Amino acid sequence: MSRRFIPKVVTANRLREGDVVYLTADDRWSPFHHEAELIEDEAHAQMRLLHAAAQKLVVVGAYLADAKAGPNGPEPTHFREEFRTRGPSNYNHGKQADYA
Amino acid sequence: MYSYSEFDEAFVRERVAQFTHQVERRLDGSLTEDEFRPLRLMNGLYLQLHAYMLRVAIPYGTINPRQMRQLAHIAQTWDKGYGHFTTRQNIQFNWPKLEDVPAILSALADVGMHAIQTSGNCVRNVTADHFAGAAADEIEDPRPVAELLRQWSTDHPEFQFLPRKFKIAITGSPNDRAVTRAHDIGLRMVRNAAGEPGFEVIVGGGLGRTPMIGHTVRDFLPKADLLPYVEAVLSVYNTLGRRDNKYKARIKITVHETGKEEITRLIEERFAELRPLFGGNDQKLLAEIEEAFAPPAFRNAPTDAYDAFYKADPVFRAWADTNLHAHRNAQYAIVTISLKAHGETPGDATADQMRLIADLAERHGHSEIRISHEQNVILPHVHKSDLPALHAALVKAGLGTANVGLISDIIACPGMDYCSLATARSIPIAQQIANRFDELKLEHDVGPLKIKISGCINACGHHHVGHIGILGLDRAGVENYQITLGGDGTETAAIGDKTGPGFAYDEIVPAIERIVRAYLDLRQGPAETFLDAFRRVGMDPFKAALYDEEGEKDAA
Numbered sequence: 001m002s003r004r005f006i007p008k009v010v011t012a013n014r015l016r017e018g019d020v021v022y023l024t025a026d027d028r029w030s031p032f033h034h035e036a037e038l039i040e041d042e043a044h045a046q047m048r049l050l051h052a053a054a055q056k057l058v059v060v061g062a063y064l065a066d067a068k069a070g071p072n073g074p075e076p077t078h079f080r081e082e083f084r085t086r087g088p089s090n091y092n093h094g095k096q097a098d099y100a
Numbered sequence: 101m102y103s104y105s106e107f108d109e110a111f112v113r114e115r116v117a118q119f120t121h122q123v124e125r126r127l128d129g130s131l132t133e134d135e136f137r138p139l140r141l142m143n144g145l146y147l148q149l150h151a152y153m154l155r156v157a158i159p160y161g162t163i164n165p166r167q168m169r170q171l172a173h174i175a176q177t178w179d180k181g182y183g184h185f186t187t188r189q190n191i192q193f194n195w196p197k198l199e200d201v202p203a204i205l206s207a208l209a210d211v212g213m214h215a216i217q218t219s220g221n222c223v224r225n226v227t228a229d230h231f232a233g234a235a236a237d238e239i240e241d242p243r244p245v246a247e248l249l250r251q252w253s254t255d256h257p258e259f260q261f262l263p264r265k266f267k268i269a270i271t272g273s274p275n276d277r278a279v280t281r282a283h284d285i286g287l288r289m290v291r292n293a294a295g296e297p298g299f300e301v302i303v304g305g306g307l308g309r310t311p312m313i314g315h316t317v318r319d320f321l322p323k324a325d326l327l328p329y330v331e332a333v334l335s336v337y338n339t340l341g342r343r344d345n346k347y348k349a350r351i352k353i354t355v356h357e358t359g360k361e362e363i364t365r366l367i368e369e370r371f372a373e374l375r376p377l378f379g380g381n382d383q384k385l386l387a388e389i390e391e392a393f394a395p396p397a398f399r400n401a402p403t404d405a406y407d408a409f410y411k412a413d414p415v416f417r418a419w420a421d422t423n424l425h426a427h428r429n430a431q432y433a434i435v436t437i438s439l440k441a442h443g444e445t446p447g448d449a450t451a452d453q454m455r456l457i458a459d460l461a462e463r464h465g466h467s468e469i470r471i472s473h474e475q476n477v478i479l480p481h482v483h484k485s486d487l488p489a490l491h492a493a494l495v496k497a498g499l500g501t502a503n504v505g506l507i508s509d510i511i512a513c514p515g516m517d518y519c520s521l522a523t524a525r526s527i528p529i530a531q532q533i534a535n536r537f538d539e540l541k542l543e544h545d546v547g548p549l550k551i552k553i554s555g556c557i558n559a560c561g562h563h564h565v566g567h568i569g570i571l572g573l574d575r576a577g578v579e580n581y582q583i584t585l586g587g588d589g590t591e592t593a594a595i596g597d598k599t600g601p602g603f604a605y606d607e608i609v610p611a612i613e614r615i616v617r618a619y620l621d622l623r624q625g626p627a628e629t630f631l632d633a634f635r636r637v638g639m640d641p642f643k644a645a646l647y648d649e650e651g652e653k654d655a656a
Contacts, residue, residue, distance in 0.1 A: 015198065018147060056132060057127075061147060078577055079579060088150065089528050090531065095150075
């Protein structure tokens with residue numbers, strides 16, 4: 001029995017600043033979730049994760065996060081990932097301030 | 101307070117130099133993240149949701165104005181202008197960049213501070229009663245012993261690879277303000293029949309996923325035996341503690357699985373071996389440390405101005421009623437500066453507020469400052485005649501909130517706004533509860549009530565020992581909040597009981613309000629606190645208030 005693969009994005013934190021970033025289809029690290037490559041195939045997801053994890057001087061802690069297609073690009077499906085796209089809720093800090 | 105010796109100073113500087121090189125090697129690629137991670141954690145540096153976080157120890161919650169100003173300087177230079185005081189008398193900076201951390205550690209070393217052993221499976225920051233050295237009910241200041249434990253446990257070769265982290269709390273008062281019964285080792289000062297001070301030793305308490313109240317393994321331990329005895333406890337734990345399962349590795353599980361009697365026997369046996377090896381140098385050192393904690397030269401002056409002001413000014417009176425505690429010198433008061441202004445983040449202070457607190461401590465408080473595990477700041481020695489001026493200055497800086505011990509004086513962990521372990525947010529729940537009860541103008545009527553909020557089962561927000569505890573969970577991809585009632589972190593410690601099904605993010609504040617209104621309806625009078633009322637009537641009336649009206653809607 002094969003379960004349907006939930007689409008993923010590759011996400012990590014920048015080594016130097018700790019900022020949340022997403023791997024794009026053209027191999028950049030973007031601060032924006034909607035610019036991430038939405039990966040719909042499990043094998044491809046593993047390849048992209050390996051590619052990300054190899055960039056030891058750029059990012060830390062790369063992992064695959066569930067996502068879904070949206071009108072402007074991939075959107076997070078879980079609230080934790082949604083918070084990571086913005087920053088904390090008690091201050092206007094993080095991405096919500098940096099890219100306002 | 102204690103100042104670093106040459107040895108302390110050299111040790112901390114050496115660690116800064118080591119870590120500086122480790123960061124350089126991480127940034128040039130000679131260290132992988134797997135290699136670097138344990139090194140950064142040993143120096144208090146975590147990677148969280150949005151950024152790195154640096155946790156700095158404030159040993160036994162004691163800090164001087166110069167150190168406070170340095171924390172302000174760090175917050176402003178390398179962070180976003182504020183710091184977060186935690187539930188273990190640490191301060192956390194939420195936004196440092198990796199390459200700046202060596203400079204931050206160096207700045208800390210300049211004022212005798214560090215981030216060593218604020219993470220990892222070692223003896224963590226030793227916490228103490230935040231009223232230590234000042235409280236009217238105190239037998240002796242516990243901080244010299246806490247400092248002795250700090251020196252002994254720092255880089256102790258035998259205890260750098262414990263099965264799991266190890267937390268020690270100490271109080272010099274029979275009234276426990278340091279939650280000693282929920283620590284790996286709790287030390288509570290008591291007197292024996294001869295009137296000599298010593299410690300009740302409590303082992304195996306802890307919160308987290310398996311909350312347990314500690315067991316008393318010694319009713320009375322003479323002060324002189326403390327270090328060998330604590331070493332015996334650590335030694336038994338280091339041998340027996342489980343390394344096969346992270347969730348069963350804390351000493352509370354060791355005690356639970358071994359049994360109180362057997363663990364007590366093993367500790368005593370080990371103690372008998374260790375005691376003769378302590379030749380008295382520890383006591384010589386303790387005597388030197390005790391000198392550093394000599395009380396300030398208290399002023400002898402009239403307090404009529406305070407009495408008159410108290411009668412005349414209702415705002416001052418409200419603050420004095422909640423934020424002052426009895427000092428052992430009747431002309432003095434212990435002042436708690438609330439970091440819980442309604443709607444603000446519990447435990448956060450801006451750089452400007454830190455500087456003001458430092459100034460006020462110098463002007464009115466014999467230059468002493470404490471940080472409480474309840475995430476407030478204490479000025480332990482303020483002459484009563486200084487209180488009106490102090491209060492006025494605090495109010496101007498947004499630090500004059502009169503709510504210590506009340507429903508808006510909430511402990512909250514950083515939760516999913518910062519922490520990568522969290523399963524739900526804590527801070528906005530605390531903000532909303534505080535705002536709601538401020539709006540209702542109910543909190544002074546409600547009286548003493550401790551709400552404690554954790555954003556995951558690790559329970560950094562001590563929810564199990566909150567009179568009302570709130571635990572944030574992830575239920576099928578949605579934030580859900582479980583309530584416990586009847587918890588108590590004092591000498592009558594108790595773990596709270598779950599009320600039943602949890603509540604959604606937008607349902608939790610109304611749920612808390614229903615509990616509080618139920619309490620107001622059923623209490624025998626304003627003198628019966630929430631906790632007393634809960635102990636009298638039990639869970640049922642609160643369950644009814646929580647679930648009956650809402651029916652099936654809340655029963656998620």
